Amino acid sequence: MTQSNSFTASFTLDKAHYTECYTQSSTLSHDKKTYFKANILTIFGLFILFATPVNPYAAWFVIALGILETVSVYYHKLWWVMRQMMSKASGSEVxxxxxxQGILTESFHINNRILWTDVTDISETELGLLIQFSLGKSITGKEMASKSYISKSCLSDEAYTFILSNAPSSN
Structure with a gap:
């Protein structure tokens, strides 16, 4: 390519942005398998309470853990968005x-670059792009990966097409 492609955009880290990020990138589903651990804890606590001579406080503690796990799975999205809103980066311009070279994200709190050579997959979602990339190898030699979400609402059509053209399958 003889022409240098460079695109800039900006967005604010607000509740709408965090909610979109979660809904477009979360893989959590609310099915029986998701609540399995919570159900096991609750059943185990009830077993301790009714079938053993163990102190009932221990049984109620295990039952409470099961209920807490159920609530945490059910309200996972709300909890995640609330934690992001409490972060120091919330409300800042990005x-x-x-x-x-890749995708550079700059704000007062973070400067991060994802190189095209580190990108392992780019997936289109309903409202944006989910970019998976390699972070290198851990001490144990295991490959570490992460993902980042970019909303279509902050990208021009040319920038969107440029990102998709840098997907590993198109190289």
Missing amino acids: KLTIDE
């Missing part, structure tokens, strides 16, 4: 630069 500048996004997409160029030949």
